Amino acid sequence: MTKQKANKHPLAGKTMRGADMIVQVLADEGVDTVFGYSGGAILPTYDAIFSYNQQKDDKDEEQIKLIVPANEQGAGFMAAGYARASGKVGVFMVTSGPGATNCVTPIRDCMADSIPVVLITGQVATGAMGTDAFQEAPIVNIMGPCAKHVFLVTKPEQLEDTLRTAFEVARSGRPGPVVVDVPKDMQNWIGDFKGEGLLPIRGYRQRLESLRSAKLSERKCRQFFEMLEQSSRPLIYAGGGIISGEASEDLRQFAKTFNIPVVNTLMGLGAVDTTSEHSFHMLGMHGAAYANYAVEDCDFLIAVGARFDDRVAAKADLFAPLAEHVAHIDIDAAEIGKVKRVDWAHVGEAGRSLRQLVEYGKSIEFANDLGPWWKHLRALKEKYAMNYDRESELIQPYAVIEELNKLTEGRAIISTGVGQHQMWAAQYFDFKEPRLWLTSGSMGTMGFGLPAAIGAQFACPDKIVIDVDGDGSIRMNLGELETVTTYDLPVKVLLLNNLGDGMVRQWQRLFYEDRFSGSDKSLHRKDFIKAAESDGFGYAVRVTEKSQLLQALKEFVEFEGPAFLEVMIDADAGVYPMVGPGMGYRQMVTGDHIPTREHIEDDKRPNPIETTDAF
Amino acid sequence: MRHIISILVENEFGALSRIAGLFTARGYNIESLTVAPTDDATLSRITLVTTGNDQIIEQIIKQLNKLLDVVKVMDMTEGPHIEREMMLVKVLVASYEAREEVKRLADIFRGRVIDVADKIFTIELTGTSEKLDAFISALGQTPIMEVVRSGVIGIARGERHLRI
Numbered sequence: 001m002t003k004q005k006a007n008k009h010p011l012a013g014k015t016m017r018g019a020d021m022i023v024q025v026l027a028d029e030g031v032d033t034v035f036g037y038s039g040g041a042i043l044p045t046y047d048a049i050f051s052y053n054q055q056k057d058d059k060d061e062e063q064i065k066l067i068v069p070a071n072e073q074g075a076g077f078m079a080a081g082y083a084r085a086s087g088k089v090g091v092f093m094v095t096s097g098p099g100a101t102n103c104v105t106p107i108r109d110c111m112a113d114s115i116p117v118v119l120i121t122g123q124v125a126t127g128a129m130g131t132d133a134f135q136e137a138p139i140v141n142i143m144g145p146c147a148k149h150v151f152l153v154t155k156p157e158q159l160e161d162t163l164r165t166a167f168e169v170a171r172s173g174r175p176g177p178v179v180v181d182v183p184k185d186m187q188n189w190i191g192d193f194k195g196e197g198l199l200p201i202r203g204y205r206q207r208l209e210s211l212r213s214a215k216l217s218e219r220k221c222r223q224f225f226e227m228l229e230q231s232s233r234p235l236i237y238a239g240g241g242i243i244s245g246e247a248s249e250d251l252r253q254f255a256k257t258f259n260i261p262v263v264n265t266l267m268g269l270g271a272v273d274t275t276s277e278h279s280f281h282m283l284g285m286h287g288a289a290y291a292n293y294a295v296e297d298c299d300f301l302i303a304v305g306a307r308f309d310d311r312v313a314a315k316a317d318l319f320a321p322l323a324e325h326v327a328h329i330d331i332d333a334a335e336i337g338k339v340k341r342v343d344w345a346h347v348g349e350a351g352r353s354l355r356q357l358v359e360y361g362k363s364i365e366f367a368n369d370l371g372p373w374w375k376h377l378r379a380l381k382e383k384y385a386m387n388y389d390r391e392s393e394l395i396q397p398y399a400v401i402e403e404l405n406k407l408t409e410g411r412a413i414i415s416t417g418v419g420q421h422q423m424w425a426a427q428y429f430d431f432k433e434p435r436l437w438l439t440s441g442s443m444g445t446m447g448f449g450l451p452a453a454i455g456a457q458f459a460c461p462d463k464i465v466i467d468v469d470g471d472g473s474i475r476m477n478l479g480e481l482e483t484v485t486t487y488d489l490p491v492k493v494l495l496l497n498n499l500g501d502g503m504v505r506q507w508q509r510l511f512y513e514d515r516f517s518g519s520d521k522s523l524h525r526k527d528f529i530k531a532a533e534s535d536g537f538g539y540a541v542r543v544t545e546k547s548q549l550l551q552a553l554k555e556f557v558e559f560e561g562p563a564f565l566e567v568m569i570d571a572d573a574g575v576y577p578m579v580g581p582g583m584g585y586r587q588m589v590t591g592d593h594i595p596t597r598e599h600i601e602d603d604k605r606p607n608p609i610e611t612t613d614a615f
Numbered sequence: 616m617r618h619i620i621s622i623l624v625e626n627e628f629g630a631l632s633r634i635a636g637l638f639t640a641r642g643y644n645i646e647s648l649t650v651a652p653t654d655d656a657t658l659s660r661i662t663l664v665t666t667g668n669d670q671i672i673e674q675i676i677k678q679l680n681k682l683l684d685v686v687k688v689m690d691m692t693e694g695p696h697i698e699r700e701m702m703l704v705k706v707l708v709a710s711y712e713a714r715e716e717v718k719r720l721a722d723i724f725r726g727r728v729i730d731v732a733d734k735i736f737t738i739e740l741t742g743t744s745e746k747l748d749a750f751i752s753a754l755g756q757t758p759i760m761e762v763v764r765s766g767v768i769g770i771a772r773g774e775r776h777l778r779i
Contacts, residue, residue: 140629145636149683152628169683200657201625202779203686334677337670 009195018159019048019187022120025163026064027052028195031091033065033082033458035075039095040135041122044187046093067458067487070479072099074451076106077477079117081455083110084438085413085463087246089170090117090455096124097135100181101142105445107177108146112442113267114244116175118166119147125185126154139181148176151199156189158199165199173208174332175244211331214348221360223344227325228366231300233373234260235320237283237312240267240441241305241330247351248272248434251304254354258361259370261377263291265306267441270431275410280381284312286423289384289577289594292585294377295320303328305350308339309442310581316340318584329353386427387593394570395546397421397496401428401468403550404494407557412436413465415452417473418444420502423575425468447476450493454480457489464557466492471521471528472501478531484562485536492556493564495528498571506574522571532564539563617646618672619691619698619769621777622661622679626652630684634661637682643667643675647700647744647766658686658779662768664744687777695772701765702747703729704738707758717757724750735760 011024022045026034038046046066053063069075072094079090094103100121110117124133143150149169151162159182166178216224228234242251248271255262255278262272263283272279283291295301301323306312307330313319316339320326327344328336336345346353388398401424408414410430415438416422422439431437438456440448453467467474474495484491504519532540539559543552549567556565576591590596624630631650638645646664653660665675672690679688691698708714717736721728726740740750744767751762771777 141632144629144633145640150629154628174681201683203623203625203680204683206686207680332681334674334681338674 009193011193012195014193015190016193017044017048017187018156018182018189018191019044020051021160021193022163022182022187023048023052023064024193024195025160026091027062029164029167030088031064033067034091034093035067035069035078035082035455036093037068037072037075037095037099039099039122041096041124041184042093042099042120042182042187043122044184045120045122045182048187065458067454067483069451069483071477072102073105073447074454074477074480074483076103076117076119077109077445077448077451078455078458079119080106080110080115080448081415081438081452082459083115083117083455084452085435085456086459087244087435088116088459089167090115091120092117093120095122095135096139097137099135100139101137104142104146105443107143107179109440109443109445109448110177111146111148113440114175114240115177116170116244117177118163118170119177119179120163121179121181122187123152123181123183126183127185129183139179143179143181146177147179150179150181152181153183153186156186156191159186159189160194161197161199164197165201168198169201169204173211174241211348214346214352216346216348216353216356216360218360220344220346221357224327224357225361225364225366227300227327227344228258229368230324231368232370233298233322233376234258234300234302234370235294235298236260236262237265237295237301237303237306238262238268238271239265239304239306241350242268242271243305243434245305245331245350247305247349247354250351250354250358252276252278254358257358258366258368259374260302261294261374263287263294265309265312265441266426266439268306269426269437270434273410273432274430275432280377282426285314285579285581286427286575286577287579288386288427289588289590289596290377290380292577292579292588293380293384293597296585297322297376299324301326303330303342304354305330307332307335313339314579314582315584318586321584384590384594384597388573389593392570393546395543395549395567397424397498397567397569397573398428400494400496400549400553400567400569401425403553404466404557405429407553408464408466410436411464413438413453413456413460413463415439415449415456415465415467417449417469417476418446419470419473419504420498420506420573420575421468421470421473421496423503424496446473449473450477450480451483453491453493454483454487454489457491464492465490466494468494468496470502471495471497471499471526474528475526481532481535481537481564488561490561490563492559493532494556495564495566496569497528497566498569498573499524500571502571502573503575509574510580528566529564537562537564539565542566542568544568616668616672617664617666617692619696619767620663620665620675620679621689621691621769622663623653623686623688623777623779624659624661625684625686626657626659627684630659631661633682633684634663634679637678638665638675641674641678643671647764649766649768655779660777662766664767686779689771689777691769691771694775696769697772698743698767698769699741700744700747700767701739701741702750703761703763704740704751704754704759705761706736706738706754707734707760708736709734713757717754720750720753724753726750
């Protein structure tokens with residue numbers, strides 16, 4: 001009995017407003033930062049945060065920081081950046097109607113990339129719902145298909161349970177965004193705080209429980225190692241599930257123990273140290289040529305926390321065409337067999353599954369000779385390394401990132417917008433650890449980079465955070481430049497300006513005979529330096545000459561405080577390699593500066609490990 | 616192939632719209648859909664008829680299992696089962712012969728005339744969807760004023776059952 005008493009919430013039984021309960025649950029969940037914009041239907045809860053912080057006046061560290069963006073979408077991406085960089089649930093809170101609809105994009109973005117966030121939206125009072133009231137929008141209907149789940153609170157006594165459950169759902173299983181729509185009368189309701197309790201989501205919890213306890217059977221382990229034994233060219237294909245599942249250490253251990261090379265998806269960058277011997281960097285539409293050739297050549301593909309997305313496996317049967325076996329470990333059963341039929345699958349946590357395989361492999365003293373495969377791969381890596389026109393008079397974007405990477409040494413948090421600059425950053429930066437690479441992978445949301453960097457800087461105040469952005473993308477949430485200086489964040493913004501939407505132009509060049517419909521911004525008059533200066537950036541510099549680049553990058557990185565660096569790059573620079581939409585890796589275009597391997601039909605191919613070139 | 620999928624869901628706000636939304640968003644088709652509470656007031660049972668190849672049906676079931684409100688999912692068509700649908704048909708029976716003919720037809724199909732008005736019969740009929748279709752076509756030239764069908768419900772034969 002005494003133990004039960006000790007576990008009781010200190011505020012249990014206290015009479016308070018619904019709004020205060022919301023804030024108390026946030027505090028109990030360990031939330032230290034809320035991103036959001038106030039408005040009519042969420043006023044009570046904003047007031048409750050104010051009161052909560054007032055009570056904690058003497059203890060700054062217990063206060064909940066309230067970070068106000070220029071636009072609610074910004075708040076969403078800040079929460080997402082915070083969650084991606086820290087692994088904790090990101091929280092944002094907005095008002096009803098337009099406040100809530102502005103959050104649709106970040107919610108869908110988080111869903112597509114499996115990012116745990118909780119969004120609290122104010123809603124008009126229950127009595128006014130359905131009457132086309134001022135700032136009313138049907139958030140349950142709008143967000144339903146976009147989020148992992150949407151709760152609408154209609155019984156005030158369930159308010160605290162609902163909020164706690166929202167956190168549980170956001171972070172459990174395959175993580176994702178959860179929306180809690182709270183009508184104003186629920187926030188104003190006065191009742192007794194319980195301090196405990198969850199909603200009875202029976203089916204979900206039951207499935208979660210079986211996920212948590214999912215263990216690889218002896219038979220499954222044996223089958224896996226039989227496939228590995230038969231293989232002379234195994235390859236790990238690791239995705240974002242490694243990052244969100246905190247399985248990076250286990251993956252590194254697994255790769256090391258059995259000496260298997262790793263290619264990462266865009267979302268999986270940092271899962272293994274990209275500078276390590278086992279890393280073959282990124283595969284896919286804009287993956288490294290050697291990574292894609294490794295996929296072409298492997299005979300056993302081990303997918304972990306990856307989902308054969310169309311930017312990786314546009315044509316499922318052309319993907320890893322020589323693979324005798326494909327194994328797939330994922331926490332989401334629906335991903336197994338969704339795109340590619342696999343020979344061996346396990347639904348469960350990535351880390352736990354990999355640890356089990358390592359233990360089993362050690363117990364049977366598994367050993368195989370992959371010497372020839374490694375020799376082949378090292379030759380691929382050398383011959384088909386990333387490269388570009390190093391002699392060009394114009395500033396090449398690859399050079400900018402290559403030089404910046406030398407300064408940050410794979411330890412900076414990098415966020416991006418979407419487009420060419422995003423791919424260049426993915427290709428030319430190193431990532432020694434997980435959670436350093438923040439990018440809108442699946443949704444591809446332009447405007448993600450700047451707010452995500454702000455959120456990440458709040459999560460990791462001691463890390464260097466750089467938003468690598470494009471002139472198209474940064475315009476989408478340019479208002480958040482001011483947010484950087486308002487909170488005096490040392491966020492660095494590197495703008496690679498190519499006067500338009502470079503990726504769109506690249507596709508127009510390839511598939512639309514140079515008709516640059518809507519993508520040319522060379523006549524746009526925005527002076528980004530003046531914009532940054534007017535928002536209070538103490539460092540705002542434009543580089544137009546190659547000779548200025550190194551010095552500027554160094555100053556930019558070393559500047560203590562908000563810094564903005566615009567580099568006018570070669571507007572015609574393309575992203576290479578490129579695997580066209582709907583094509584296989586063998587049709588990869590490597591551009592003018594990376595060699596292309598001659599293509600031979602699968603059935604005429606000699607054993608890949610006997611030759612580097614003949615593919 | 617045609618599948619009957621039975622789903623136990625939390626009797627919560629928005630559960631039905633989420634399930635219907637999943638089908639729309641992912642491009643699966645719904646041929647019929649019925650929903651009603653079960654003996655446990657916290658649970659509703661949805662019976663949904665859909666078509667698709669094995670891979671699509673597997674995805675439908677896996678995607679349904681990701682929804683928070685979904686407690687359990689079962690593909691009835693996987694094993695022996697009983698399916699039923701109810702139909703109410705209102706027909707115009709102007710002449711004595713027509714009334715006789717429709718009454719006889721209803722008897723053959725084990726239907727019942729449940730309402731009679733001047734020149735109008737309303738017939739109730741229960742069975743598999745195929746049987747109901749057959750009755751409609753058997754009505755032939757008889758003018759149909761209205762048809763209402765409940766959508767399919769199904770239950771597994773023998774021990775197999777759907778419960779928490």
